[in-house]
Amino acid sequence: MHSIIQGIILGFIIVLPGMSGGTVFVIFGIYESMLKDLVKLNVKPYLPLLGGALVGILGGGMVFALFFESFRDETAIFLMGCLIASIRAVLNSCPKLNLKRFLFLVTGLLMGYYVGGEPIGIMMNREEVSWVLLIVGGAISSAAMIIPGIPGSSVLIALGLYDNMLYYIKELAIVNLLFFGIGSLLGMFLLVNLINKIYEKYRSYISYCFAGLIAGSSRALLPYSFKPSIVLIFIAGFALVWIWSGKKEYSSDKLREDGA
Secondary structure, X not given: OHHHHHHHHHHHHHHOOOOOHHHHHHHHOOHHHHHHHHHOOOOXXXXXXXXXXXXXXXXXXXXXXXXXXXXXXXXXXXXXXXXXXXXXXXXXXXXXXXXXXXHHHHXXXXXXXXXXXXXXXXXXXXXXXXXXXXXXXXXXXXHHHHOOOOOHHHHHHHOOOHHHHHHXXXXXXXXXHHHHHHHHHHHHHHHHHHHHHHHHHOHHHHHHHHHHHHHHHHHHHOOOOOOHHHHHHXXXXXXXXXXXXXXXXXXXXXXXXXXX
């Protein structure tokens, strides 16, 4: 039961842009063991956690989809605050900016700006996303999500898939969710070890690139109109993830100490 509750918490958290599932695993104290077990395809101990996470993702996704429909600008600006604040976690412990890292930052910024697309919203009639893109998006976001500090939902925003996934969850579009789920499983079991190794080797460059990607793709969460309350809502979302990022810094330090 404890693992199921942890899974539900995890599911709700990873729906939020800027919230890293890997950070949750570190805080739960299961990050290292889970990473080793995933490489060995030993998933049995994590089935209750996975079941709870599915409930949390579906519940959180439906809540945000409903909020997007009724309060589009308020929800978008809240998520934008979450997204921007997550840059703190992404760049945690990274070396200072130099020319090469600056180029990676700018590259990510341009990629995010052009790939992120127009401001998102939950519409009744959406263009269908190809099953290939759903599988690829699921694989990349799930593999990235497991790395502490890297938010999987932010990857979906950068790929222009976040609002689509909220829509599919709200409408319970089983086929689309199934393709995304297949990609997520592939990402967890086949890509996570590779991505983790690449990330550790080129961490500073990837982190600056991803920080730029987050900043650039945040335009997808711009409100359609500005009101005084928008600023307060942005601050609330920003503060939530900024505080959470502080937990990530503590957890990362603890992880390094445990591994020492």
